Amino acid sequence: MPKVKVPRKSTAIDMTAMCDVAFLLLTFFILTTKFRPQEVAQIDIPSSTAQIPIPDKDILMLQISPDGKVFFGLDDQNTRLKLLTRLEEGYSMKFTDDQKNAFRLTELWGMDVRDLPKYLSLDNNARAAYIHPGLKVDTTGGDPQLENLILWARQENNNLRIAIKADKTTEYKAFDQVIEALQNRKVNRFNLITSARSAKE
Amino acid sequence: MAEMNVPDSGAKKGKKKVRSKKASTRVDLTAMVDLGFLLITFFMLATTFNKPKTMEIVKPAKDDKVKDEEVPAIKMSKTVSLLLGNNDKVYWYVSPDEVTAETNMELDSVDYSSKGLRAVIQRRIKEVHEQWTDTTNLFVMIKPLPGSKYKNIVDVLDEMTINDVKTYAILKPDDPVDSLVCVKVGQSRK
Numbered sequence: 001m002p003k004v005k006v007p008r009k010s011t012a013i014d015m016t017a018m019c020d021v022a023f024l025l026l027t028f029f030i031l032t033t034k035f036r037p038q039e040v041a042q043i044d045i046p047s048s049t050a051q052i053p054i055p056d057k058d059i060l061m062l063q064i065s066p067d068g069k070v071f072f073g074l075d076d077q078n079t080r081l082k083l084l085t086r087l088e089e090g091y092s093m094k095f096t097d098d099q100k101n102a103f104r105l106t107e108l109w110g111m112d113v114r115d116l117p118k119y120l121s122l123d124n125n126a127r128a129a130y131i132h133p134g135l136k137v138d139t140t141g142g143d144p145q146l147e148n149l150i151l152w153a154r155q156e157n158n159n160l161r162i163a164i165k166a167d168k169t170t171e172y173k174a175f176d177q178v179i180e181a182l183q184n185r186k187v188n189r190f191n192l193i194t195s196a197r198s199a200k201e
Numbered sequence: 202m203a204e205m206n207v208p209d210s211g212a213k214k215g216k217k218k219v220r221s222k223k224a225s226t227r228v229d230l231t232a233m234v235d236l237g238f239l240l241i242t243f244f245m246l247a248t249t250f251n252k253p254k255t256m257e258i259v260k261p262a263k264d265d266k267v268k269d270e271e272v273p274a275i276k277m278s279k280t281v282s283l284l285l286g287n288n289d290k291v292y293w294y295v296s297p298d299e300v301t302a303e304t305n306m307e308l309d310s311v312d313y314s315s316k317g318l319r320a321v322i323q324r325r326i327k328e329v330h331e332q333w334t335d336t337t338n339l340f341v342m343i344k345p346l347p348g349s350k351y352k353n354i355v356d357v358l359d360e361m362t363i364n365d366v367k368t369y370a371i372l373k374p375d376d377p378v379d380s381l382v383c384v385k386v387g388q389s390r391k
Contacts, residue, residue, distance in 0.1 A: 015230030022237030029244035046352040048359040050256040064351070163255060168352035172285070172345040175354070183263050191255035194355055 040108045040132050041065035046168045047197035054193065058159040060150070063108065064166035068174035069134025071110035072149055080104050082156040083149070090148060093117055102127065110134045113145050137177050146181040154187070165193040256358060260371070278332060280340040281325045283318075283357060284374060286310075286388050287348030291318055291357070295325070296378055308382060313356045322364045341369035344379060346388055 043063055061073035074080050084103050088095060091113055095103070099120035110132040111119060119130060136145045154160050162182060166175055182190060277296040284292040294308045311317035322341070329339045341361065345354050354371070361369050374383065374390050383390040 012229075015234050019230045019234045019237060022234050022241060026237055026241050026244065029241055029248060033244050033248040045253060046355045048254070048256050048355050049362060050254045050359070052255050052257065053252050054255045165253075166351040168350060170351040171347065172349045172351065172354060173347045175351050176345075179260070183260060186262070188260045188262050189257065191257050192355060192358075193253050193255050196254050 040071050040110060041069065043165060043167045044169075045165060045193055045195055048192075048194040049197060050194055051196070052191075054163060054191065055161060058157060058161055060153055060160050060162045061108070062162065062164050062178055063110075064164065064170045064174050064178060065134070066167040066169045068171060069110055069132070070137055070146065070174070070178060071108050071132060072135055072146075073108035074153060076157065077104045079153065079157045079160075080106070083153050086152040086156065087113060087116070090152070095120065112136045113149075137181065144181065144184070146178070147185050150182060150185045150187065154185070162187055162190040163193055164190055256355065258358070275340055279329055279337060280342055281322070282342040282344060282376070282378070284379060284382055285343070285345040285349035285353045285357065286386060287346070287350075289313060289350075289353065290386075291321075291353075292382050292386055293318075293321055294378065294382065296376070306378075308385070310386070313353065313360075318357070318360055319364065322360060322366065326364065326366070338368045339366055341366055343369060343371045344374040344376075345371070346374055346383065346390060348388055 041063065043065060057075060059073075059075045061071075061075070063071040063073065065071070074083065081100060081104055084095060084100060087093065093114070093116070095117060099117060102120040103116070106120075106127075109116075109119070111134070113136070115133075119127065122130065135149070136143075139147070150162070164175070164178060179190075182188075277298050280295065282294055282296065284294075286292055289312055290310045291313065292308060292310045294306055297304045297306065309321075311321055322339070326339045329337050343354070343357050360366075374380075380390055
């Protein structure tokens with residue numbers, strides 16, 4: 001019997017289609033991606049059945065870490081600069097252009113407003129490693145910093161929506177302080193940020 | 202080989218057209234695919250894909266001009282009070298409309314599961330419907346104690362949405378009954 005010869009096929013495959021797919025997906029991800037902002041504090045948000053997605057812009061984010069520190073974040077860089085100008089006036093400080101630029105790029109911060117110049121003159125790496133002590137929430141000495149920040153930010157951007165992002169284990173007390181500050185500035189409508197879940201649980 | 206254009210078949214040698222070697226147009230794309238997938242992996246991991254949702258809260262405006270007397274009173278039998286304590290416990294009670302000698306109050310603690318808090322709310326909705334009219338809304342008074350966690354208040358607000366309770370309020374636990382409950386369960390009120 002003659003041997004049946006199996007024809008040898010080349011192992012080289014046509015990669016063109018695969019390459020097309022890969023780059024198509026790549027394009028999709030590049031276009032849809034929105035990088036995670038640097039995190040000042042680890043915050044694990046609770047889940048709820050709420051279905052409203054957060055708006056893309058005009059957000060004033062107040063984050064509350066598990067130990068009750070409050071952080072302040074504005075999404076729009078122009079509003080950040082305008083807010084800094086207001087801070088200069090309100091707390092009679094003077095910022096250099098470098099400091100202003102640093103503030104423009106700061107997504108989230110939390111410290112006594114008077115410590116800002118020191119923080120903003122640090123270099124990039126030092127700023128990333130800086131441990132934020134949290135905003136000054138108590139109003140001792142007639143200096144309601146959180147309320148001022150909220151008021152000035154809203155005056156600079158009228159469409160600003162206020163979002164509160166707090167950790168699951170944040171105590172209600174800390175959350176209440178923030179709400180109190182908001183209500184003192186006549187903000188009665190705000191958003192709590194949660195992740196989605198089903199109602200079954 | 203390349204005789205096609207040569208009219209004179211005799212002159213094979215010498216005047217042969219020099220043809221550049223046709224290189225294959227096929228490029229090995231393996232490396233490019235590798236690179237593509239590497240970048241895809243990076244972007245997939247770096248992206249925040251599922252956007253967090255928000256829960257909107259509207260608090261009543263703080264207005265000093267409104268006097269206490271102008272605030273309409275509500276029959277306590279249309280309400281349920283939820284005290285959010287620590288360790289993920291909810292203490293709930295229904296205040297009596299009027300305190301008489303026979304007044305007996307029920308105080309119970311439940312958890313935030315569907316068998317706990319949700320059952321209580323659904324039961325109260327039914328009870329209010331039976332006691333009053335079918336269109337009477339249950340009024341839920343949410344009173345977070347300082348020891349409760351942020352997750353607890355989100356859970357309770359979420360139960361309001363799930364059970365379609367439209368009338369609820371977040372209040373301070375400053376009712377006398379609240380102090381009594383706090384003392385009983387050993388939690389601080391302030």
